[in-house]
Ligand code: SF4
């Protein structure tokens with residue numbers, strides 16, 4: 001695992017309020033077409049990994065082996081994954097083709113909302129999160145001179161990013177816990193750390209863990225939830241987030257708590 005210090009730790013650029021608009025349209029007729037899909041520190045969230053590996057039709061293990069670097073920021077005690085750029089001099093995204101993005105329907109959250117960036121804030125003790133938005137096109141981006149106008153929410157809807165926003169916000173809650181060190185000096189490579197990483201980024205192994213270990217004997221998962229997690233990787237990933245909170249931090253939820261002894 002590499003230690004990294006990313007400059008883009010916090011969203012930067014012009015803050016946009018939810019009622020404000022920005023001009024933007026991206027299309028293949030612009031001289032900058034595809035220029036932004038190279039030499040990126042493209043952080044992948046757990047839901048991004050799930051969607052991409054399903055799009056590519058490969059296992060989570062294969063995806064993680066081929067396409068990501070696992071990194072640790074100084075500000076967090078939980079590893080993150082960065083999409084590996086190609087090893088050419090241009091360091092293009094591995095999914096970039098002359099015609100554009102080859103994984104477009106399942107492109108990562110950051111690509112969907114680009115050139116906007118979003119951050120999530122939580123009020124202590126309150127369940128509801130607050131999103132903050134920034135407009136941050138690179139200098140070469142010509143799309144910002146086009147006529148189409150967007151508010152942040154209209155842009156998120158247009159880019160089919162609502163489910164991504166929900167999953168990213170849910171993950172941000174889990175990640176915020178890891179501003180404190182839970183590893184008791186052993187670091188995130190310890191067995192507990194590897195289990196938590198698996199639940200977040202390796203949905204295939206987490207599914208085996210849930211359905212093929214003693215997991216369901218230890219946790220009383222209700223039948224309707226079981227049905228949902230069998231049918232949907234997204235629901236399974238949400239359960240994974242709850243499980244990390246319980247397994248590492250002892251935070252019980254309505255789905256994840258130990259069976260009562262009778
Ligand atoms: S995933 Fe698609 S949109 Fe995102 S950087 Fe790669 S090619 Fe560009």
Ligand code: SF4
Pocket residue numbers: 025026027030032033034035036037114115137140141142143144
């Ligand atoms: S630089 Fe801006 S307009 Fe050009 S391809 Fe990228 S997002 Fe689209």
